[in-house]
Amino acid sequence: MLINETRHSYRHFMETEVSTELQRLSQLLQQSWKMVRTPRMKTVLKVQNVACDAMRDYLKSEDFIELLPPIIGPVTDPGIRGAKQVTFDYYGREYKVMSSAILYKQAAMSGLGKIFFMSPNIRLEPLDSTLTGRHLTEFVQLDLEIAEANYFDAMSVAEKLLCEAVNVVRDSCAKELEELGRRIPAISPPFKKLTYDEALEYLRRVGLKVRYGVEIPWYGEHLLSKLVGEPFFIIDYPRGARGFYDREDDNRPGILRDFDLIYPEGFGEAASGAEREFRYERVLARMRENGEDPRKYAWYLEMLREGIPPSAGFGIGVERLTRFLCGLDSVIEARLCPKVAGIHSP
Ligand code: ASP
Numbered sequence: 001m002l003i004n005e006t007r008h009s010y011r012h013f014m015e016t017e018v019s020t021e022l023q024r025l026s027q028l029l030q031q032s033w034k035m036v037r038t039p040r041m042k043t044v045l046k047v048q049n050v051a052c053d054a055m056r057d058y059l060k061s062e063d064f065i066e067l068l069p070p071i072i073g074p075v076t077d078p079g080i081r082g083a084k085q086v087t088f089d090y091y092g093r094e095y096k097v098m099s100s101a102i103l104y105k106q107a108a109m110s111g112l113g114k115i116f117f118m119s120p121n122i123r124l125e126p127l128d129s130t131l132t133g134r135h136l137t138e139f140v141q142l143d144l145e146i147a148e149a150n151y152f153d154a155m156s157v158a159e160k161l162l163c164e165a166v167n168v169v170r171d172s173c174a175k176e177l178e179e180l181g182r183r184i185p186a187i188s189p190p191f192k193k194l195t196y197d198e199a200l201e202y203l204r205r206v207g208l209k210v211r212y213g214v215e216i217p218w219y220g221e222h223l224l225s226k227l228v229g230e231p232f233f234i235i236d237y238p239r240g241a242r243g244f245y246d247r248e249d250d251n252r253p254g255i256l257r258d259f260d261l262i263y264p265e266g267f268g269e270a271a272s273g274a275e276r277e278f279r280y281e282r283v284l285a286r287m288r289e290n291g292e293d294p295r296k297y298a299w300y301l302e303m304l305r306e307g308i309p310p311s312a313g314f315g316i317g318v319e320r321l322t323r324f325l326c327g328l329d330s331v332i333e334a335r336l337c338p339k340v341a342g343i344h345s346p
């Protein structure tokens with residue numbers, strides 16, 4: 001009886017609520033260019049500008065060099081959680097639009113030490129992401145990499161960077177935050193660190209089962225993000241949950257030296273990052289394990305064979321940061337003419 005009722009209400013939800021929501025969103029986005037004329041969007045974009053400047057200033061004061069982001073290449077980040085890459089013909093060869101500049105971050109770091117891009121990325125997210133409020137198919141991330149660093153170093157930069165953005169926005173956007181009715185919660189480093197195993201256990205205790213060995217689904221992150229009450233890291237994902245470039249711990253086989261940073265208040269994932277696997281043989285083995293064709297990664301593997309320094313880094317999504325800072329329901333309010341899965345909008 002209960003199952004039938006649940007089934008019925010689920011179907012009802014999918015057929016009515018979801019399709020009504022989708023229709024509403026689709027209609028809104030058909031004329032997305034008009035959104036930018038609203039005072040609300042001007043306010044949101046002002047906050048976004050201030051946050052981006054704050055992060056740039058902070059990183060430059062720490063001797064990071066900002067590079068112009070790569071847009072296309074023969075390969076791009078394969079570790080994108082069920083989203084698809086955009087492939088196109090480039091003078092007779094298959095090329096990709098950056099899903100993330102991870103491979104180029106390692107190249108850049110090997111010459112410059114501490115680098116970052118404001119990197120535009122395309123990920124064709126699955127259709128069930130359209131109404132999450134967290135997924136855009138076109139977005140920008142601040143993507144950084146640090147030579148000779150481990151994942152604790154990278155987490156330390158991530159928490160300081162987030163605190164800097166929050167503090168500067170609080171100081172210089174008081175009027176904007178008031179207009180948006182937003183009180184950003186007080187945050188300070190160091191942030192809590194939960195292992196992947198602890199996160200799964202936590203979710204299990206509140207009734208959500210996640211299969212061990214896979215990425216924590218976004219609704220699990222959402223739940224944790226609501227329950228923990230402050231920003232926190234999930235660290236040490238199992239091998240198999242992430243791309244070949246996240247480094248496996250030599251002393252803990254099967255465990256990756258990587259992390260996600262999660263916002264409080266249900267805003268979910270802020271950043272993903274890791275220490276890098278940079279040893280040629282290991283990367284080759286991991287590519288094979290993940291079903292990647294190493295021949296496609298020829299330039300990258302050649303670079304690794306010649307040798308690059310160890311490094312660590314992360315990427316923090318700008319629209320999601322804006323959503324958190326402004327307390328928005330959806331990232332669609334955080335960029336001009338937003339694109340979401342399945343909707344053909346300008
Ligand atoms: N930039 C990567 C991503 O988009 C994260 C990383 O640097 O590890 O997932």
Ligand code: MG
Binds near residue numbers: 269271272
């Ligand atoms: Mg991520």
